Amino acid sequence: MVEGRIGHVGERSARTYLDFVARGADGLTVMVPKRTWRMMRARGLSAASLEGRRVRVRGILEVWRGPTLEATADAIEVLGEPDRREAEPVGERELRR
Numbered sequence: 001m002v003e004g005r006i007g008h009v010g011e012r013s014a015r016t017y018l019d020f021v022a023r024g025a026d027g028l029t030v031m032v033p034k035r036t037w038r039m040m041r042a043r044g045l046s047a048a049s050l051e052g053r054r055v056r057v058r059g060i061l062e063v064w065r066g067p068t069l070e071a072t073a074d075a076i077e078v079l080g081e082p083d084r085r086e087a088e089p090v091g092e093r094e095l096r097r
Contacts, residue, residue, distance in 0.1 A: 002028060002069065003056040003079070009047040016047055018055070018071075028067045030057050030076070039073040054079040 002020070007027075010017040016037050021027030032040065056077040059069035069075075 001056065001058045002030075003054070004028070005054050006050050006052060009051045011047050018050060018057075018076075026066055028069070029065075030059070031068055031070045032076070033070070036071065036073050040076070043073070045076075045078070050078070 004020045006018050007021045007025075008017075008019040008023040010019070010023075014034055016032040016034075018030040018032065019025075019027060020029070056079055057069055057071055058075045059071050062068050062070070
């Protein structure tokens with residue numbers, strides 16, 4: 001299991017790469033196959049929404065041009081961040097203003 005911030009997202013025809021480092025740097029990469037990525041998109045995740053976000057990923061670590069995890073749809077968890085404002089539901093009090 002790894003946890004960190006996605007520094008770069010690369011989309012290719014067969015898979016999407018989630019890098020825990022800036023583009024061109026050496027570090028951990030999570031590979032998401034195209035079929036898995038379609039399931040993740042159906043759940044509301046996009047590559048653009050993951051870049052810069054903190055995530056937790058479960059998988060088996062392999063060495064393939066550097067440390068790599070191949071992820072399933074259930075293996076990626078986007079973590080809440082106290083410094084990032086999320087949209088809050090509008091309450092009845094705000095509707096009266």
